[in-house]
Amino acid sequence: MQKISPCLWFEADNAQEAVDFYLTVFNNARIVETMRHTEASPGPAGSVLAVLFELDGEEFMAINGGSQFKFTPAISLFVNCESQDEIDRYWDKLLDGGQALACGWVTDRFGVTWQIAPSRLRSMLQDPDPAKANRTMQAMMGMIKLDIAALERAYHGA
Known part of the structure; x- marks a missing residue:
């Protein structure tokens, strides 16, 4: 795990779609793990909260954050x-x-x-x-x- 990883804030439900797209853009890309909402989190339980992924060996986090930040x-x-x-x-x-x-x-x-x-x-x-x-x-x-x-x-x- 790298010490510092960019975290990309996506609309409420398109982090997984964005990561899937990036996996088609970069040849050396993979999903490391997918975190899901729990009963205590703000999204529907079981839905994607965040995706940890790598592009050419660099780690990124994609989060379903909402529409307040662009x-x-x-x-x-x-x-x-x-x-x-x-x-x-x-x-x-x-x-x-x-x-x-x-x-x-x-x-x-x-x-x-x-x-x-x-x-x-x-x-x-x-x-x-x-x-x-x-x-x-x-x-x-x-x-x-x-x-x-x-x-x-x-x-x-x-």
Whole structure:
């Protein structure tokens, strides 16, 4: 069990649906355990209270919390991708029923925001040559879904 795990607050009854969806998005994903309401809890006894799950070895909690809190892009989940195929796969799956934002950000149909980005982007943006970093940033700022080849061209000044 990891020391700190994000807890995602979903509408009153769609935490299980969200987790089931995420299990189709990530190849290395599993449900660790499902907690159910008891007679003493606020939901119907036996219904899903929370689901502990893993995505690529990272632990998350999904809770059926109610409608008083909503997700915002102020908190997002960052997915490092090694190839354009990987970016495309995550992007397309998470966008199904969701909304494309900018700079590699997509909000899924449950309201959770994800950043789908190439692993190399961080080093390009932190390059000691400010011209390379600036060209990369400018290219990224003009994109919705990130395009590795276009980012590389900008980085190299091509």
